[in-house]
Amino acid sequence: DIRMTQSPTSLAASVGDRVTITCRASQDIHYGLSWLQQKPGKAPKSLIFGATSLQSGVPSRFSGSSYETDFNFTISSLQPEDFALYYCLQYDSYPPSFGGGTRIEIK
Amino acid sequence: EVHLVESGGLLVQPGGSLRLSCTASGFIFSDYWMHWVRQVPGKGLQWVSRISNDGSDVTYAESVKGRFTFSRDNAKNTVNLHMSSLRVEDTAVYYCARGAHKSHGNYYVGYWGQGTLVVVS
Numbered sequence A: 001d002i003r004m005t006q007s008p009t010s011l012a013a014s015v016g017d018r019v020t021i022t023c024r025a026s027q028d029i030h031y032g033l034s035w036l037q038q039k040p041g042k043a044p045k046s047l048i049f050g051a052t053s054l055q056s057g058v059p060s061r062f063s064g065s066s067y068e069t070d071f072n073f074t075i076s077s078l079q080p081e082d083f084a085l086y087y088c089l090q091y092d093s094y095p096p097s098f099g100g101g102t103r104i105e106i107k
Numbered sequence B: 001e002v003h004l005v006e007s008g009g010l011l012v013q014p015g016g017s018l019r020l021s022c023t024a025s026g027f028i029f030s031d032y033w034m035h036w037v038r039q040v041p042g043k044g045l046q047w048v049s050r051i052s053n054d055g056s057d058v059t060y061a062e063s064v065k066g067r068f069t070f071s072r073d074n075a076k077n078t079v080n081l082h083m084s085s086l087r088v089e090d091t092a093v094y095y096c097a098r099g100a101h102k103s104h105g106n107y108y109v110g111y112w113g114q115g116t117l118v119v120v121s
Helices: none
Strands: A004-007 A010-013 A019-025 A033-038 A045-049 A062-067 A070-075 A085-090 A102-106 B003-007 B018-025 B032-039 B045-051 B058-060 B068-073 B078-083 B092-101 B109-112 B116-120
Touching (some): A045 B109, A070 A085
Antiparallel strands (some): B003 B018, B032 B045, B045 B058
């Protein structure tokens, strides 16, 4: 099974900050990675797929990048509504697996 | 707009059975793979199962294999997850989710329902 190691577990930031979250895959996942946002009591929402492609309707301050088995998720200018939990998901192969999550909190 | 509504979550005793349902709208249901993903309250996400657009191909997480059965009815735009031999560790919010288009074979999970809580106690 592919293991997704996500870091950091949490981070505190201010509105307007640039923040980056990383997921490292234990083996090649061929860009089969998405980033999800989850707010308290709500279902996850997919923001990015294919490592770098923005879902329709998702603001352009969100972006994804990749290098080999390392995947980054960046919010260029944090907005109040962005304080939430974020997960990566590898969907390249069975079984699909999630990172442990990153909580972005208000500093 | 893609809309997924789960139902069927309940309190059930260990060893018991339960059926979850999910009704979809806003897209051509028979063109997409579908998934169940679960989340223990306050914890991370765990993939449970996936079914192909025509129901012929189903895969399960090892932790539920042999106990859960995933099916779909394309005429009713619904999927069902029949869970048996339930364990305390199956307690979670169960999300129905839309997967990839039938032309893709990966395990992509795109749109999520709001979830239904299953408590095994």
